[in-house]
Amino acid sequence: MSHSLKHSLDLFPIGCMISVDDTQGNQRIISYLNRYMHDELGIACAAVGKPLADIFSKASRIILDTYVMPLILHEGQCVEVMLDIEQADGNKMPVSVNARLGDKREIYWTMAVADRQKQLHHKLLETRDLLENKAKLLQQQSITDDLTGLVNRRELNRQSTVIMAQSKRANWPISLLMIDVDYFKQINDSKGHDVGDEVLIQLSQLLLKQARASDIVCRFGGEEFVILMPATDSHAAQSLARRLHESVKMLKISDIDLTLSIGITTSDLTKQNLFSDLLKQADEAMYEAKGQGRNRSVVFSRS
Amino acid sequence: MNKQDIFERNNIQIIGKGAQALLMAHGFGCDQKMWRFVAPMLEHDYRLVLFDYVGSGGSRINAYDANRYASLEGYAEDIIEICEALDLHNISIVGHSVSGIISLIAAHAIPQRIKSLIMVCPSPYFMNEPPDYAGGFEKADLEDLITLMDSNFIGWANYLSPLVMGHNNPEELVAELSDSFCSTDPVIAKNFARATFFSDYRWLLPKNTHPTLLIQSRWDSLASLDVTQYMQAQMPQTTTTILEAEGHCPHMSHPAMVADAIRDFLQQNDPL
Numbered sequence: 001m002s003h004s005l006k007h008s009l010d011l012f013p014i015g016c017m018i019s020v021d022d023t024q025g026n027q028r029i030i031s032y033l034n035r036y037m038h039d040e041l042g043i044a045c046a047a048v049g050k051p052l053a054d055i056f057s058k059a060s061r062i063i064l065d066t067y068v069m070p071l072i073l074h075e076g077q078c079v080e081v082m083l084d085i086e087q088a089d090g091n092k093m094p095v096s097v098n099a100r101l102g103d104k105r106e107i108y109w110t111m112a113v114a115d116r117q118k119q120l121h122h123k124l125l126e127t128r129d130l131l132e133n134k135a136k137l138l139q140q141q142s143i144t145d146d147l148t149g150l151v152n153r154r155e156l157n158r159q160s161t162v163i164m165a166q167s168k169r170a171n172w173p174i175s176l177l178m179i180d181v182d183y184f185k186q187i188n189d190s191k192g193h194d195v196g197d198e199v200l201i202q203l204s205q206l207l208l209k210q211a212r213a214s215d216i217v218c219r220f221g222g223e224e225f226v227i228l229m230p231a232t233d234s235h236a237a238q239s240l241a242r243r244l245h246e247s248v249k250m251l252k253i254s255d256i257d258l259t260l261s262i263g264i265t266t267s268d269l270t271k272q273n274l275f276s277d278l279l280k281q282a283d284e285a286m287y288e289a290k291g292q293g294r295n296r297s298v299v300f301s302r303s
Numbered sequence: 304m305n306k307q308d309i310f311e312r313n314n315i316q317i318i319g320k321g322a323q324a325l326l327m328a329h330g331f332g333c334d335q336k337m338w339r340f341v342a343p344m345l346e347h348d349y350r351l352v353l354f355d356y357v358g359s360g361g362s363r364i365n366a367y368d369a370n371r372y373a374s375l376e377g378y379a380e381d382i383i384e385i386c387e388a389l390d391l392h393n394i395s396i397v398g399h400s401v402s403g404i405i406s407l408i409a410a411h412a413i414p415q416r417i418k419s420l421i422m423v424c425p426s427p428y429f430m431n432e433p434p435d436y437a438g439g440f441e442k443a444d445l446e447d448l449i450t451l452m453d454s455n456f457i458g459w460a461n462y463l464s465p466l467v468m469g470h471n472n473p474e475e476l477v478a479e480l481s482d483s484f485c486s487t488d489p490v491i492a493k494n495f496a497r498a499t500f501f502s503d504y505r506w507l508l509p510k511n512t513h514p515t516l517l518i519q520s521r522w523d524s525l526a527s528l529d530v531t532q533y534m535q536a537q538m539p540q541t542t543t544t545i546l547e548a549e550g551h552c553p554h555m556s557h558p559a560m561v562a563d564a565i566r567d568f569l570q571q572n573d574p575l
Contacts, residue, residue: 058440058441059444059445060451061524062448063448063451063452067455081455082451082454084447084451092447121453121454125453
């Protein structure tokens with residue numbers, strides 16, 4: 001390279017570098033650095049004659065090996081690759097790199113400080129993560145009941161479609177429990193809404209604990225809950241209902257003796273079953289339980 | 304899922320002949336194409352089952368589930384489901400890099416179907432934990448790596464070369480190997496990178512119950528000999544073959560060496 005060219009390259013406000021094969025053709029060696037490489041990117045003059053990889057951070061060397069070098073050898077160039085230079089003191093400096101392959105397999109590199117670009121990119125990534133998290137949260141909120149954390153009615157309806165279809169294919173029975181808190185209005189009126197809320201929250205936890213993982217426990221309305229049980233016959237559904245009557249006695253919230261009225265129904269394997277029908281049947285059975293004096297379960301009967 | 308579904312989902316190709324089947328599990332950032340140099344050397348004696356993990360190569364991308372594939376267990380599920388759908392028995396799994404560990408997870412779940420494991424340049428944990436373990440990287444290095452993948456995502460995933468190549472390999476070879484880049488979805492590739500670089504499966508090594516071969520390049524910037532020695536010491540029934548080769552993908556840069564090592568190991572365990 002002529003002296004005058006060297007001189008003029010030193011005036012450019014961008015890093016210029018040339019790398020060549022070493023004499024054995026084993027390694028890429030830095031053969032030229034312009035002044036910007038020293039002054040702005042902090043590469044020591046002594047880097048000339050050393051391996052190319054040495055000026056990059058460890059992570060950048062992996063990108064260099066798996067992406068940049070194959071790209072240069074294959075396409076003859078690379079454009080706008082972000083890498084980190086590692087300076088002698090261990091400081092990292094983000095750079096935007098372009099490179100072009102020469103006739104004698106030498107590579108011409110330019111690199112420019114990309115601090116602001118990197119900051120902007122970080123901002124972009126942060127924003128993307130934030131939006132993704134918000135979308136997840138909204139998705140979560142749209143399917144759960146705020147107070148109890150159980151799935152809401154809309155989500156129950158959505159999942160029921162899948163479960164009904166699966167059960168039909170597998171010829172499994174589905175059971176459904178409609179659960180209503182007895183005298184909930186009195187609790188709210190006499191003890192206040194905070195206590196009423198506490199009843200609903202604790203009852204929800206109890207329902208989740210007693211139900212199996214595959215069951216769907218839903219807050220259906222005010223003090224009404226639904227448990228949808230895939231692959232469950234009437235016998236197993238009644239046994240869950242019995243466990244609920246037993247365990248609800250253990251709940252101690254402000255001296256209330258909490259009891260439940262439960263309607264139970266099971267799909268009829270010989271007939272077409274609609275989810276809305278099952279809901280209606282369980283609801284009817286639940287009102288029958290109320291009518292018989294509450295604190296009991298009634299199994300829907302088709303007669 | 305039935306057999307046909309799995310065939311399509313994981314883009315399964317079966318080639319070669321022989322009583323012994325080898326399930327060839329590609330590593331991070333590529334697909335079954337990475338076996339194209341070593342497969343011709345093995346297919347006369349062995350039946351090779353090639354596949355792509357969901358999210359890679361010609362797999363069915365819409366089967367990708369970010370939660371399932373957030374950890375290596377999800378990838379192991381792919382292997383398990385393939386073995387079950389094809390009803391494979393007595394199979395040897397050849398796993399490159401992270402797939403070495405994935406095959407160990409799978410073998411732990413379905414030991415009765417697996418005969419042996421062959422791991423090419425594996426690492427159970429990429430981070431340093433002095434003084435007992437030298438994975439080769441500081442946490443900051445790996446976080447930088449993920450950030451750089453993100454910064455370059457427009458080009459990076461489209462031009463990802465599986466070669467963490469050795470500098471001593473002839474450039475003609477490098478150019479040829481990089482001729483078909485492994486184009487992957489950047490988000491999927493980044494998730495795979497996370498699952499690969501930030502997981503720690505050292506606890507699983509002592510639980511190994513299958514004859515295992517570790518094939519390791521002497522010079523590999525991703526998995527060092529320290530890591531190989533650690534695995535050899537921790538895993539029962541394990542032997543190691545060190546290749547006089549450089550780079551993280553010796554099955555691409557030095558396929559004959561890798562084919563010989565595989566053949567020797569299989570014949571020792573079960574002469575043809």
